[in-house]
Amino acid sequence: MEITLTHYLLLAAAIFLTGMVGFIIRRNAIVMLMCVELMLSAVNIVFAAFSRHNLDAGGHVFVLMNFAVAAAEAAIGLAILVEIFRRRRTVNVDDLKTLME
Amino acid sequence: MEGFLFWFCGSLMLLGGVMTVVQRNAVVSAVWLVFAFICASGIFALLDAPFLAVMQVLVYAGAIMVLFIFVIMMLQGPALAEERTLLKLPMWPAVAVPPMAVVVMLIGYLRGHGTTALGAAVPAGFGGPEMVAKLLLGKYIFAFEMISIVLLVALVGALALGREERALPWK
Numbered sequence: 570m571e572i573t574l575t576h577y578l579l580l581a582a583a584i585f586l587t588g589m590v591g592f593i594i595r596r597n598a599i600v601m602l603m604c605v606e607l608m609l610s611a612v613n614i615v616f617a618a619f620s621r622h623n624l625d626a627g628g629h630v631f632v633l634m635n636f637a638v639a640a641a642e643a644a645i646g647l648a649i650l651v652e653i654f655r656r657r658r659t660v661n662v663d664d665l666k667t668l669m670e
Numbered sequence: 671m672e673g674f675l676f677w678f679c680g681s682l683m684l685l686g687g688v689m690t691v692v693q694r695n696a697v698v699s700a701v702w703l704v705f706a707f708i709c710a711s712g713i714f715a716l717l718d719a720p721f722l723a724v725m726q727v728l729v730y731a732g733a734i735m736v737l738f739i740f741v742i743m744m745l746q747g748p749a750l751a752e753e754r755t756l757l758k759l760p761m762w763p764a765v766a767v768p769p770m771a772v773v774v775m776l777i778g779y780l781r782g783h784g785t786t787a788l789g790a791a792v793p794a795g796f797g798g799p800e801m802v803a804k805l806l807l808g809k810y811i812f813a814f815e816m817i818s819i820v821l822l823v824a825l826v827g828a829l830a831l832g833r834e835e836r837a838l839p840w841k
Contacts, residue, residue, distance in 0.1 A: 572676045573787050577717065580680045583772055584687050584706075590769075591691030599696055599742055603703050606734065607687050610710050613726075617717045622789050626801050630810045632722050633802070636729045637817045641824030643734050647741045648831035654745050 577618035585611035598653075598660040602646045609639045675716055683709035696742045700735060707731040719797040 588607035595601050613632045620628025650660050657665065686706025693699045707730045714723040795801055806814050 571787070572673050572716075574789075576676060576680075577713070579772075579775060580676075580684070580713070582775060583684055586769065586772055587684065587687040587691060591687075595691065597696055599738065599745070600690075600699050603690060603699060603738060606730075606738075607690060607703065607706065610707060610730070613722075614710065614713055614717075617714055617719045617722060618788075620719065620797075621717045621792070624789060624792060624796065626797055626805055627810070629719055629722055629797055629802050630805050630813070632719075633725065633806065634813060634817050636725060637821055640729065640734055641820055643737055644824050644828045645831070647737060648828040651741060651744070652831050660745060 574618055574622050577614060581611040581614040581618070584608075584614070596661050596663050598650050598662050598665075599647070601662070602643065602650070605646075606639060606643065609635060609642075672716060675712065679709045679712035679716065682706075683713065697739065700739050700742060703738075704731050704735045707735070717797075718792045721797055721799045721802050 585608050588604040588611065591604035591607065592601050595604065613635050616628040616632045616635070620626060620632075653665065654660055659665070683706045686702050686709060689702040690699045690706060693702060707726060711723045711726040711731070714720075714726055
């Protein structure tokens, strides 16, 4: 069977949804950040697939931009988590509900 | 051959993602995520994007995941011991609806709607470093400069967050 654009888009959708479900069900903030990375990776696959479909390498440039955004997000997110851990001694999001109460 | 590689890399990447979500130990989750990213690099190679495949391994599976594992090791112990329940009862709809959406999309696909071929054969050098560099430093030079500012701001922000409280200039 020929592999079409649809195959790649469905794969990306499945991976994105895996990351989304993980973000919802996990309580560990570090693992939640990793699920966000998984979702970003799915988006990168969509960029590359459409780039191949249209034979326009502009999509590749935006995947590189996405890498930079993911790196910035990981750096800032983890710095915030370390700071939260210093103050609260936990990174479990169930314990971080000061704003809710 | 291309079909086999797609199913191989795709299913392994999906497996890596699912294992990332279901493993309770954060370090094991991180290793499975590295596995998923390496499979994503294979998908990029299949999509005629060799430069992206290399950068995926260098930047994602290398640099970013090292940062994650470093922080997990730093917070090891009290922070990571207790993940009491993976799933709380009221969350079931939020977890059940996305897979159903995938099933609906799959049914639509199997009935022959919206399958789009990947298109014509690629020109020589497509997705290689030279082509990407010409776009990055030509047509998209403004976005390229802006992303460097994003990285600079992230660097300064991470430094400011990581410093000791009394060392901050405004304290």
